[in-house]
Amino acid sequence: QVQLVESGGGLVQAGGSLRLSCVASGSIFSINAMGWYRQAPGKQRELVAAITSGGSTNYADSAKGRFTISRGNAKNTVYLQMSSLKPEDTAVYYCNAYARYDYWGQGTQVTVSS
Numbered sequence: 001q002v003q004l005v006e007s008g009g010g011l012v013q014a015g016g017s018l019r020l021s022c023v024a025s026g027s028i029f030s031i032n033a034m035g036w037y038r039q040a041p042g043k044q045r046e047l048v049a050a051i052t053s054g055g056s057t058n059y060a061d062s063a064k065g066r067f068t069i070s071r072g073n074a075k076n077t078v079y080l081q082m083s084s085l086k087p088e089d090t091a092v093y094y095c096n097a098y099a100r101y102d103y104w105g106q107g108t109q110v111t112v113s114s
Contacts, residue, residue, distance in 0.1 A: 020036065030100065088112075094107045
């Protein structure tokens, strides 16, 4: 079992920045990859960015050049640095960990005002 706790969401003006954090606990040794997904009202949940245990990263086209995913030194923490935020980035952002199964955090709201 893996538990995930996110933090760092909030309200920001367009063009601003936010950093999301996610801390994993439990069977963290079994985690193969961690990532961030988001879900806007009326839309499906979509991948924003992911990072493997080996450090490889993957970004959605909408995130490339604006968002950066990284891990903490302890490897059980993942960050999403978001810059040049747009109103269309408004969504609930969920931390994900893959360890044979998908584990999800409770989500953190990001609202970008125009």
